[in-house]
Amino acid sequence: MAKISINVNGQEHQLDVDERTPLIYVLRNDLGLKGTKLGCGLEQCGACKVLVDGKAEFSCNTPVSVFENRTVTTIEGIGTPDKLHPIQQAFVKEKAAQCGYCIPGIIMAIKALLDVNPEPDRETVCEALSDNLCRCGTHPQILKAAMRAAKEMCK
Amino acid sequence: MTLSSSFDINPELDSWLRFHSDGQITVFTGKVELGQKLITAFSVIAAEELDVDPGRITVKTADTMYSPDEGYTAGSNSMESSGLALRQASAKARQELLRMAADKLGEPLKSLSVTDGEISSTSSGKSVTFWELMGGRRFNIIISDEVLPKTPDQYRLIGNKVPDIGFEGLVTGTTSFVHDLELPGMLHVRVIRPPGYHAQLKELNEVDVRKMAGVIEVVRDGRFLAVVCKREEQAVWAAKRIAMQAVWDESQVINTENIYVQLKKNTRQSLPVIGGAAEYSAVPPFNPPENSDKTISATFQRPYQMHGSIGPSAAMALYDDQGLKVWTHSQGVHPLCLALADVLELEKDRIHVVHMPGAGCYGHNGADDAAMDAALAARSVPGKPVLLKWERVDEHSWEPYGSAMQVELKANLDEKGKVLYWNHETYSDTHLNRPSAHGENSRLLAAWHLQYPKSAPQVKPIPGPHTGIHRNADPIYDFVERRVIKHLVRDLPLRVSTLRSLGAYANVFAIESFIDELAHACCRNALEFRMDHLSDDRARAVLEAAVTKAKTGPDSKEEGHGRGFAVARYKNAKCYAAVVIDLFVDDFGAIQLERAVIAADAGQVIDPEGLRSQLEGGLLQSASWTLKEEVLFDESGIVSQDWESYPIMTFSEIPEVETILIDRPDCPPLGAGEATQGPTAAAISNAVFDAVGLRIRRIPFTPERVRDAATKA
Numbered sequence: 001m002a003k004i005s006i007n008v009n010g011q012e013h014q015l016d017v018d019e020r021t022p023l024i025y026v027l028r029n030d031l032g033l034k035g036t037k038l039g040c041g042l043e044q045c046g047a048c049k050v051l052v053d054g055k056a057e058f059s060c061n062t063p064v065s066v067f068e069n070r071t072v073t074t075i076e077g078i079g080t081p082d083k084l085h086p087i088q089q090a091f092v093k094e095k096a097a098q099c100g101y102c103i104p105g106i107i108m109a110i111k112a113l114l115d116v117n118p119e120p121d122r123e124t125v126c127e128a129l130s131d132n133l134c135r136c137g138t139h140p141q142i143l144k145a146a147m148r149a150a151k152e153m154c155k
Numbered sequence: 156m157t158l159s160s161s162f163d164i165n166p167e168l169d170s171w172l173r174f175h176s177d178g179q180i181t182v183f184t185g186k187v188e189l190g191q192k193l194i195t196a197f198s199v200i201a202a203e204e205l206d207v208d209p210g211r212i213t214v215k216t217a218d219t220m221y222s223p224d225e226g227y228t229a230g231s232n233s234m235e236s237s238g239l240a241l242r243q244a245s246a247k248a249r250q251e252l253l254r255m256a257a258d259k260l261g262e263p264l265k266s267l268s269v270t271d272g273e274i275s276s277t278s279s280g281k282s283v284t285f286w287e288l289m290g291g292r293r294f295n296i297i298i299s300d301e302v303l304p305k306t307p308d309q310y311r312l313i314g315n316k317v318p319d320i321g322f323e324g325l326v327t328g329t330t331s332f333v334h335d336l337e338l339p340g341m342l343h344v345r346v347i348r349p350p351g352y353h354a355q356l357k358e359l360n361e362v363d364v365r366k367m368a369g370v371i372e373v374v375r376d377g378r379f380l381a382v383v384c385k386r387e388e389q390a391v392w393a394a395k396r397i398a399m400q401a402v403w404d405e406s407q408v409i410n411t412e413n414i415y416v417q418l419k420k421n422t423r424q425s426l427p428v429i430g431g432a433a434e435y436s437a438v439p440p441f442n443p444p445e446n447s448d449k450t451i452s453a454t455f456q457r458p459y460q461m462h463g464s465i466g467p468s469a470a471m472a473l474y475d476d477q478g479l480k481v482w483t484h485s486q487g488v489h490p491l492c493l494a495l496a497d498v499l500e501l502e503k504d505r506i507h508v509v510h511m512p513g514a515g516c517y518g519h520n521g522a523d524d525a526a527m528d529a530a531l532a533a534r535s536v537p538g539k540p541v542l543l544k545w546e547r548v549d550e551h552s553w554e555p556y557g558s559a560m561q562v563e564l565k566a567n568l569d570e571k572g573k574v575l576y577w578n579h580e581t582y583s584d585t586h587l588n589r590p591s592a593h594g595e596n597s598r599l600l601a602a603w604h605l606q607y608p609k610s611a612p613q614v615k616p617i618p619g620p621h622t623g624i625h626r627n628a629d630p631i632y633d634f635v636e637r638r639v640i641k642h643l644v645r646d647l648p649l650r651v652s653t654l655r656s657l658g659a660y661a662n663v664f665a666i667e668s669f670i671d672e673l674a675h676a677c678c679r680n681a682l683e684f685r686m687d688h689l690s691d692d693r694a695r696a697v698l699e700a701a702v703t704k705a706k707t708g709p710d711s712k713e714e715g716h717g718r719g720f721a722v723a724r725y726k727n728a729k730c731y732a733a734v735v736i737d738l739f740v741d742d743f744g745a746i747q748l749e750r751a752v753i754a755a756d757a758g759q760v761i762d763p764e765g766l767r768s769q770l771e772g773g774l775l776q777s778a779s780w781t782l783k784e785e786v787l788f789d790e791s792g793i794v795s796q797d798w799e800s801y802p803i804m805t806f807s808e809i810p811e812v813e814t815i816l817i818d819r820p821d822c823p824p825l826g827a828g829e830a831t832q833g834p835t836a837a838a839i840s841n842a843v844f845d846a847v848g849l850r851i852r853r854i855p856f857t858p859e860r861v862r863d864a865a866t867k868a
C-alpha cells in the first residue's frame with residue numbers, strides 16, 4: 001500500500017491506508033476525529049461535510065487520495081467545547097440541535113458560506129444548506145443560529 | 156400528589172438518585188435521550204427540587220444493569236411518568252437530607268434552608284452539605300408514602316431560561332454517539348440483506364470474499380449475512396462483493412395491489428372505540444339519525460412512511476465468557492434485552508444492554524434490529540468488540556415503517572349545522588411492533604432470517620385509550636352522537652411499527668380536514684364552526700391564540716395563496732396544539748409553505764425552548780410527510796432506497812415558524828413531541844383548499860396529486 005499524506009486541521013499525516021478509502025473513514029477511524037458524521041455514504045445528506053481548501057465538501061464517498069495536497073478542516077478544527085467558534089457559540093445560544101447528528105456537517109457548510117459571504121440573507125443560507133438534511137426539524141433554530149453567527153462575526 | 160407509577164417497580168430511592176462526595180449528583184432514568192431534551196428537563200427538575208445548581212447533576216439514561224426499568228421512551232409520556240417520578244424522588248431525598256441535617260446540627264427542621272446543596276440553620280448559622288451527609292452512602296429507603304414537591308410559586312429554575320446542557324458537545328462533534336464508540340481491537344461489521352422481504356438465499360461463494368483484505372469472518376446463518384472486517388471501509392467493500400455474489404430465489408413476491416384496496420379487503424379485526432378507548436366488544440351498528448339535513452362523507456389516506464433517521468442504525472456488541480454486552484440506541488433497553496435473550500437462547504442475566512445516543516429515531520426504527528445484528532456478528536468473533544452500522548439502503552429498505560392507513564368519515568348535520576352523528580372508521584396495520592419477550596416468536600428482523608427462523612408474532616388489536624390505530628380517533632368535539640371503530644387489518648405487505656404519533660397523524664389529519672369540509676358545506680366560518688362544537692377551554696384557547704397570531708402576519712389574498720388551521724389534543728389527554736399554515740400553490744401544483752404558527756398548551760412549562768423545538772420539529776417533520784413522503788415498493792422489494800428516491804423536506808422548503816406557549820403552572824407538564832403531527836397535516840390540507848379550492852385527501856400532496864385533483868374537480 002502506498003503511503004498517503006493529508007493535511008487535516010493544520011497537521012500533516014502520513015497514512016498506510018488503501019488509497020480508495022473514502023476520506024470519512026480515515027478521519028474517524030485513523031485520526032480519531034469522530035465529529036464528522038456518517039449519514040448516507042451517498043453524498044445526499046451532508047452529515048459528513050468537511051472543509052476542503054475552505055469549501056464545504058462531502059467526505060463520505062471521495063477517496064482519500066483525492067485530498068492529497070489539499071487542506072482538510074473538520075468540526076474539531078474550528079472549535080472545542082472550551083473554545084467554541086462563533087458559529088458554534090451561536091448554535092449553543094439558539095439551542096440549535098435536537099439529536100445533533102446533522103449539526104457538525106451543517107456547521108461546516110455555514111462556515112464555508114460565511115467565509116466568503118459574511119452577511120448572507122436567509123435564502124442564501126438555505127441555498128448553502130440545500131444538500132444538508134435534518135430529520136428532527138431543527139431548521140428554524142439552525143437558520144437563526146446562522147444569522148446570529150453572521151452578525152456576531154461581522155462585529 | 157399521587158406517586159408516579161414508575162415507583163411500582165422501582166420503589167427504592169437509591170435507584171433514582173446518588174450523591175457523591177465530590178458534590179456531584181447522579182440521577183437515573185429508565186428513559187433514553189432522543190433529542191427531546193429529556194436530559195435538560197430532568198436535570199432542571201432534580202435541581203429544582205433539591206435546590207442545587209443544575210451543573211451538579213448528571214443524568215444517566217437507560218442501562219439494564221443500573222437504571223430503573225421504565226419500558227420504552229415513547230408516546231410523549233417520559234415527562235409525565237419519569238419526570239414525575241424524578242421530581243418525587245428528588246423531593247423525598249431533600250426531605251430525608253433535611254431530617255438528617257436537623258439531627259446532625261441539633262437544630263429544628265423549620266430553621267433549615269438549602270442553597271446549592273448546603274443546608275444551613277437560619278438561627279445558629281451552622282451548616283452541613285448534602286455531600287457531607289451522603290457522600291457515597293445510600294438512603295436505603297422505599298418511596299411509599301406521600302411526598303410533597305415544591306409548588307409552582309416556589310420555583311427558581313423551572314419555566315425560566317434553562318442551561319444549555321449538552322449543546323457544546325453536539326456543536327463541536329465531541330458528543331459520543333453509538334456510531335463513535337471505539338474499543339481496543341474493535342472490528343467493523345456490515346450486513347448484507349436479501350434483495351426483498353421474501354428472497355431466499357440459494358447460493359453464496361464465500362471464497363472470494365474471504366480473500367479480500369481485512370475480512371475476518373463471514374457470518375452466514377440461513378439468509379442472515381454479515382461480514383466482520385478489520386477496517387470499516389473493508390467491511391463496506393466486502394459487503395458489496397457479497398451482495399453481488401449471492402444468488403437469491405425471488406419467486407415469492409411482495410403483494411403490490413393498491414394498498415388502500417388491501418386495507419379494505421383483507422381480513423381484519425374490528426373494535427369499537429368508546430371514549431377514546433378500544434374495547435373487546437361487538438361493533439355497534441351504523442345508525443345515523445333519519446331526520447338529518449345533510450349527510451357528508453370523505454375518505455382520507457396515508458401511505459407507508461419512514462422514520463428516516465439521518466444516522467444509520469448501529470450497535471456495538473461484545474461476546475465473551477461474561478456473556479453479551481450490547482451498546483444500542485434502542486428506545487427500550489430492558490425489553491430489547493429480553494428479545495435478544497430469546498433469539499440467542501441466552502439467560503437474560505448474561506446480557507447487558509447499555510443505551511447510547513443515536514440520531515433522532517422518532518419511534519421504533521432499526522435500532523433494535525441493528526443490536527440483534529451486532530450480537531450475531533459478535534458471537535462469531537468471541538472476545539472481540541464489533542461495531543456495526545447499517546448502510547443507507549438497509550435503513551431505508553428494512554426499517555419498520557409507519558403504517559399505511561385509511562380513515563373514512565361520515566357526518567350527519569341538522570339544518571343549523573350542528574353535527575348530530577359522527578362516524579369514524581380507521582383501517583390500518585398495527586403501530587406497535589416493538590421487540591420484547593416473545594418466546595417462540597420474535598420481532599427482531601434478523602431472527603426471521605436465521606436458519607431456524609422465528610416468525611413475527613401475530614398482532615392483536617390493543618384495547619385501551621388511544622393505543623395505536625385509534626390514537627386520536629375520538630374527536631375532541633361535542634357531537635351529539637359518535638361511532639368510532641378501529642380496524643386492525645392483517646396480511647399487509649410491508650413491515651411496520653411505531654412512528655411518531657402513531658395513528659394520531661392520520662386520524663387528526665382526517666378529522667380536522669373533514670370538519671373544515673363540514674363548515675364549508677354549511678357555508679360557515681371554519682373557526683366558528685369548530686368553536687360551536689368545542690367546549691374544552693384549553694383547546695379553544697390554543698386555537699384562538701394561533702388564529703389570532705396568524706392574523707398579525709401578512710394575509711395574502713393573492714391567487715394561489717391560502718391559510719388553513721387545525722387543532723387537537725394529543726391522545727385527548729396530553730399536549731394541546733393548534734397549527735396555522737400559510738402556503739402558496741403554484742401553477743404546477745407545487746405547494747410552498749410560507750409561514751406556520753403553533754399555539755400549544757403543554758401544561759406547566761419546564762423548558763420553554765426545548766418545548767418549542769419539539770413542537771416545531773414535529774410540525775416540520777409532519778409537513779415533510781404530508782407534502783413529500785411515501786414509501787414505494789414493487790414486487791421484488793422497496794424502491795425508496797435512499798434520499799433521492801425518498802426525498803424529505805430541505806432548508807429552502809421550510810416555512811417561517813412562530814410558536815406561542817400557553818403556560819399552565821398549576822397543571823402537570825405534558826410531553827409535546829407528538830402534538831403537532833396531526834394538526835399540521837390538516838392545516839396544510841385546509842390551506843390548500845383555501846388557496847385553490849381543492850380537497851386533497853391522500854398524502855403526500857405532491858404536485859401530481861394536486862394536478863390530479865384539479866383535473867377531477
Ligand code: FES
Nearest residue numbers: 039040045046060
Ligand atoms: S454521509 Fe456524506 S452526504 Fe450523507
Ligand code: FES
Nearest residue numbers: 100102134135136
Ligand atoms: S438535529 Fe437531529 S437530524 Fe438534525
